[in-house]
Amino acid sequence: MAGVDKGEFTFAVVTMSDKGSRGERVDTSGSHIKETLLEEGYTFEDYAMIPDSIPVIVDTLKKIADTQRVALLVTTGGTGVAPTDVTPEAMLQVIEKEVPGIAEYMRLESLKKTPHAALSRGKVGIRGTTLIVNLPGSLKAVRENLETILPILPHALEKIRGDEGDCGVTPS
Numbered sequence: 001m002a003g004v005d006k007g008e009f010t011f012a013v014v015t016m017s018d019k020g021s022r023g024e025r026v027d028t029s030g031s032h033i034k035e036t037l038l039e040e041g042y043t044f045e046d047y048a049m050i051p052d053s054i055p056v057i058v059d060t061l062k063k064i065a066d067t068q069r070v071a072l073l074v075t076t077g078g079t080g081v082a083p084t085d086v087t088p089e090a091m092l093q094v095i096e097k098e099v100p101g102i103a104e105y106m107r108l109e110s111l112k113k114t115p116h117a118a119l120s121r122g123k124v125g126i127r128g129t130t131l132i133v134n135l136p137g138s139l140k141a142v143r144e145n146l147e148t149i150l151p152i153l154p155h156a157l158e159k160i161r162g163d164e165g166d167c168g169v170t171p172s
Contacts, residue, residue: 006040007043009042014048032143052086061073064130072130075132075134078137079134081121087123095123103124105148105152109148122134122145
């Protein structure tokens with residue numbers, strides 16, 4: 001988006017993984033999110049690896065959104081249908097406004113690559129002035145979903161922080 005300094009937007013990454021939080025798995029998905037957003041010009045603030053536990057997820061996301069006030073909080077993991085996949089349920093306790101169009105857009109684009117995308121239950125929402133985006137746990141799905149939403153993130157983040165410009169007008 002012309003005229004937007006993405007460096008003004010801070011971000012944090014949270015990975016939900018029981019194995020990762022116990023040190024039994026390397027977090028390639030969280031690392032990819034961090035590297036991609038840094039390459040895009042966003043400013044890194046924080047990273048956490050936590051277990052798939054609703055209370056831990058809720059506390060972590062609230063803390064980052066409320067105290068660090070990052071513009072963008074991207075999570076990876078826990079969005080599927082396995083018994084331990086509880087990220088969407090935790091999000092309902094965290095977000096103040098849901099932004100279903102972004103989650104739907106990611107699923108729509110992913111369905112063009114695999115029918116398994118229909119199993120994704122990730123949510124996107126706003127808490128305060130923080131946009132929280134749930135991505136799946138697999139590196140492949142993280143790459144595809146992040147690539148899908150990168151073009152719309154600057155506009156969304158500007159709107160969340162109070163930009164009053166028209167959405168349909170392209171800046172000159």
